[in-house]
Amino acid sequence: MTAPFRPTWTWSVALASALALLAAAGLDRLAPPPSADVSRGSEEAFAEGLQPREVPPRQGPQRWMGPEAVFRFRNLPPGAGRIEVALHGQSAPVAAVVDGVILGTLPPGVPTGDFPVASVRGRGLDLVLRTDGFVASDGRRLGALVDRVTLRHGAPGWPAPLLSLGFLAVALATLWAAGACGFGPGAALAISACSSLGQALALHPFGIARSRHATTLALLWAGGALLAGVLGRAAERRRPGSARWAFVAILAAVLVQGLAATSPLMVVSDAVFHANKLAAVAAGDFFPTSLTQHARPFRIPYGVSFYALLAPLRLWGLDGVGLVRFGAAASGILASLVLYRLLLPQGGARAGAAVLLLQLLPGVFDVYSYGNLSNVFGQAMTVMFFAWWAAGVPGGPVVGGGLLLLGATAHLSSLIVLAALVPALLAFGDPEGRRDRRRLMAALLGFGLAGLYYLHFRSLILEQVPRLLEGGGQGRGSALGAWGALRLQLLGALGQWGVPALVLAWFGRPRPSGGGLERDLLAFWAAGAALLLPALATPLDVRYLYALTVPVAVAAGTGLCRLVDAGGARRWAGWTLLGAQALLAGRGILEAVLYRYRP
Numbered sequence: 001m002t003a004p005f006r007p008t009w010t011w012s013v014a015l016a017s018a019l020a021l022l023a024a025a026g027l028d029r030l031a032p033p034p035s036a037d038v039s040r041g042s043e044e045a046f047a048e049g050l051q052p053r054e055v056p057p058r059q060g061p062q063r064w065m066g067p068e069a070v071f072r073f074r075n076l077p078p079g080a081g082r083i084e085v086a087l088h089g090q091s092a093p094v095a096a097v098v099d100g101v102i103l104g105t106l107p108p109g110v111p112t113g114d115f116p117v118a119s120v121r122g123r124g125l126d127l128v129l130r131t132d133g134f135v136a137s138d139g140r141r142l143g144a145l146v147d148r149v150t151l152r153h154g155a156p157g158w159p160a161p162l163l164s165l166g167f168l169a170v171a172l173a174t175l176w177a178a179g180a181c182g183f184g185p186g187a188a189l190a191i192s193a194c195s196s197l198g199q200a201l202a203l204h205p206f207g208i209a210r211s212r213h214a215t216t217l218a219l220l221w222a223g224g225a226l227l228a229g230v231l232g233r234a235a236e237r238r239r240p241g242s243a244r245w246a247f248v249a250i251l252a253a254v255l256v257q258g259l260a261a262t263s264p265l266m267v268v269s270d271a272v273f274h275a276n277k278l279a280a281v282a283a284g285d286f287f288p289t290s291l292t293q294h295a296r297p298f299r300i301p302y303g304v305s306f307y308a309l310l311a312p313l314r315l316w317g318l319d320g321v322g323l324v325r326f327g328a329a330a331s332g333i334l335a336s337l338v339l340y341r342l343l344l345p346q347g348g349a350r351a352g353a354a355v356l357l358l359q360l361l362p363g364v365f366d367v368y369s370y371g372n373l374s375n376v377f378g379q380a381m382t383v384m385f386f387a388w389w390a391a392g393v394p395g396g397p398v399v400g401g402g403l404l405l406l407g408a409t410a411h412l413s414s415l416i417v418l419a420a421l422v423p424a425l426l427a428f429g430d431p432e433g434r435r436d437r438r439r440l441m442a443a444l445l446g447f448g449l450a451g452l453y454y455l456h457f458r459s460l461i462l463e464q465v466p467r468l469l470e471g472g473g474q475g476r477g478s479a480l481g482a483w484g485a486l487r488l489q490l491l492g493a494l495g496q497w498g499v500p501a502l503v504l505a506w507f508g509r510p511r512p513s514g515g516g517l518e519r520d521l522l523a524f525w526a527a528g529a530a531l532l533l534p535a536l537a538t539p540l541d542v543r544y545l546y547a548l549t550v551p552v553a554v555a556a557g558t559g560l561c562r563l564v565d566a567g568g569a570r571r572w573a574g575w576t577l578l579g580a581q582a583l584l585a586g587r588g589i590l591e592a593v594l595y596r597y598r599p
Helices: 009-030 161-180 185-203 205-210 213-238 243-260 271-282 305-315 320-346 348-360 362-370 373-389 397-408 412-427 436-470 481-497 499-507 516-537 549-566 568-594
Strands: 035-037 047-050 063-073 081-088 094-098 101-106 112-117 125-130 144-152 289-291 299-301
Touching (some): 009 161, 009 185, 125 144, 271 373, 299 436, 320 362, 320 516, 362 568, 516 549
């Protein structure tokens, strides 16, 4: 009888490389023509020189070009092609130029043009749209509203070398990282093959495989896999048996809060708002404010720490929208790593499951699409402060106070959450008081400095305090009443956390007899319960449900481990609930990246 084939590492490397090249070839042949379509949000992958994206209420996205805009297409098959240009609102002719040669023009009132391209050199093509434009009322020189630029190229042959190299880099980096974290050759090969498939699916929509994002995605994905491998090995040295869970959890954090959250296909509603705040802070305005979306808007202090940390990069000329998006993503990933480090002494499986489930809570990803980017940073600082408080992060009161200060001055919601969380942590604190003095000093330092900052807004705050009597329901119009507001909160919890995660969290709920970390997690829940009251009785919009994603994820991860360890039907129930939560999260991510804010 023939023995079953068992792949060795040599075979795994060879097969992973072959599958990566096959995925690149399949993508090259099956991807649609590359299209910078503003209504679908795909122009970000191809265009330079466009004005910031606008998302008018109840309309699709729109973008103006200035006097010149460039659309860059890469990884193209050689041969002739055609460029379709669709735009409107031009007051002067718009010329389409490739390699210094004018292919044609679109006069005022002519919305579309179809121009032949004789050949593609070096697998790349840059289309330049030029016009004299006009000066708008706000002083900007505008050319036209861009609708779509699509390149219809010749028949694919072999995929471009850079595209193939990108697939090889991701496949081999993932294979090495999985092997370094204790997966065998067969399992590591399967993980690598899934990475190649995921990479192809990520680059398929709107033909963005033929944009520079294909290279960016490959570098970030390969780098994330290597990071997961290195940190997984470090976790194994600290607690044997932790490497596999660490690899899965860290790679999930990179893929969800790193790659998906910064996808050029995702329309982020408030990204331009945050970029403008960043520009103002970089110019010296350290006390930003904002109007809320209430029926009668509040003017609130908006916080400065998120923008202050990014301001030096903005002064160096980096794009503001990209900075706020990548800055929020980096802080979210860092918070996940810190949470893993905090939970690692409790077991590698519990730590990894908690961080994995954190990525699978729909509310964690939604904030990126809805554009609550400073809130992402504030949440990250809250997580890091909580980890410091629970002794998962070393450092004295200055470190704890600094993290508290950054969180409290990042966003008003973060300040209110911390104002409830810290007293709860003190109330549920160490019964012997062995570390409470250090913690109290950090709280006094962080809140003291934050208080000095918010003193600048004392008149603004005092003017609006009487409006807290307007009633609950987030203040979007007339008050809903207590029962209506409660219903809104319950629906928000189900939507942001997910039913499967809540079921897992019930099995892993913290218990007062469980020790210091369990008490701190109970304090987190108590702070959330306290913040439910102002959500019901006032128009105060505190994103406490988002803040509670941390204890929800920890409880759900613990519940998963308890069910799996119980064996039998409970084991299968645990894995089924995890799979259901993953499907729920995947659906939400796809909706946010490809469909939200589109007509």
